[in-house]
Amino acid sequence: MSAVPSRPLGPGRARSALLRRARWWTLPLAAVLTVSLAPVAQAAGTVGSQTAASRLAAAAVDCAALDVPVLRRVDPDSRVNLITTSAQEATAAAADGFTQDEGSPFRVAPLDTPGLTAAHRLTNPRTGNLVWMAGATEITNAVARYGYVDLGGDFAVSTTAQPCLEPVYRLRLAGVHSQVVGTGARDSLVAQGWTYEKIAFWVAPAGAAPAPGPTPAPSPGGGDTDTSFTIAVIPDTQQEVLSGLDGRFAQRNSWLVDQRSxxxxxxxxxxxxxxxxxxPDHSQYAIxxxxxxxxxxxxxxxAAAIGNHDTGAVCAGGSACPGKRVRTAVRDTSTYNHYFPTSRHDDLQGTFEAGKIDNSWSSxxxxGSDFIVMTLxxxxxxxxxxxxxxxxxxHPDDNVIIVTHSYLDGSGGIYGGADYGVTSPQGxxxxxxxxxxxxxxxxxxxVGTADARQDVRADGTTSAAFLGAFHSNVTNPVQLITIDTAADTVSRRFTxxxxxxxxxxxxxxxxxxGWE
Structure with a gap:
């Protein structure tokens, strides 16, 4: 395979050099921004026409195509990392502060390699940060929401897990990203205070190129050694915010932070x-x-769903406000949005109403899978x-998680009423x-305490629903949901x-x- 073409970093300090990189393109900077902000085409239509098995079969790649070594250099002062396939760029980068030589940690493929995806290099002109992304939606959001400039594709990678590949972990610290391979390198950065964000993409290990030929279709999550993870679900906390002396709410969240790893x-x-x-003083919201x-x-x-007690429909004592049209008042979430604005959610992808968190989705x-969290x-x-x-x-290839205040009733059935709303949970x-x-x-x-159910669709695929509503005056339960994409399971426990x-x-x- 021929080497992947890469653009030299050029002279000068790192931040100014990164800004100049846009000039190396045949397109001017304005055109680069225009291309980056263009809408991403999404395939609409009937979901479910492509089975999980066919998607996995299509995901199998020729691992031998990933035979180009990358060179990794780090600026020890700014902690910005550079990933390049160009020895010339790696050498020149030393003059820009990238003096920490971390060798060749993995292999990639040339751009336009069939079955692989271009990993784009992005830079933030304000911070000088460099980051590599292979998801079109993520790239668009980085440009539109966070001020990044998309410098185009550097090399090709896999966006699906493969037995012959390994994940590139992306971490963040003070506005700077680091992308490393190996759980040891990842955990070392976490111990230094870096926040683990996600698996960015999959690459070939350093050293000899993988054996030629396509690999067998993996099981969901196969190739990602971390196929089991947890989502925590906090139940209604309305009894935990009545007094500033009640520490149960904050203590639960501190426990989750401590147990994160x-x-x-x-x-x-x-x-x-x-x-x-x-x-009048919004004390419960402040707590x-x-x-x-x-x-x-x-x-x-x-992400949090909005309950009836979080709206203008409920007044002192927790009962419906007298003299108000409840169906109208339940949509008054102005105080809630003041304390929990959209700006508190860095991963927010979209909202039904601009500037309101009531109906939103994140990712x-x-x-080894993509997830959407949707609040309704x-x-x-x-x-x-x-x-x-x-x-x-x-988003047919993303696993969708819906969070809404009322869905299961106290006996584990799907609730059939809409009370003072419009669409019932059955709807x-x-x-x-x-x-x-x-x-x-x-x-x-x-309602209720805790229940669950699994429903099977006509095509044999399944969904699972979980209820947790303890309304406790003495303790602070949390629902721990473990998803295992390799075992194809979801498990629940409370503590x-x-x-x-x-x-x-x-x-x-x-x-x-049937995790996607």
């Missing part, structure tokens, strides 16, 4: 009713906001359901969950960090989840 915690969900009612700040400070992504990667308002409006359907339909099941095979999990609270309760009778495992 042991759990391999990737995401935290909240099922709604974060507060009980609003007060809840401070508790969730524990997760923010640890860079643990989270993350774990276990309580008993949502019809137009919200149509918006959610569009997001789900245009959500009919419109979204039962219709799209990439909807995998639904989480709710509102209460405040009192040490374990709830063994609520543990369960569902199989045949």
């Amino acid at each position: 042991a759990l391999d915690l990737r995401y935290v969900l909240h099922t709604g009713d974060l507060v009980n009612w609003d007060t 809840g906001s401070d508790a969730m700040q524990v997760l923010d400070d640890a860079d643990i992504p989270w 993350f990667q774990a276990g 308002e309580l008993w949502p409006r019809a137009e919200v359901v149509r918006w959610a359907e569009q997001v789900i339909a245009t 959500l099941f009919d419109s979204l969950v039962n219709r799209y095979d990439n909807v995998k999990l639904v989480f709710s609270g509102h 209460a960090p405040w009192t040490g309760d374990l709830f063994p009778g609520l543990e369960l495992t569902y199989t045949n989840m």
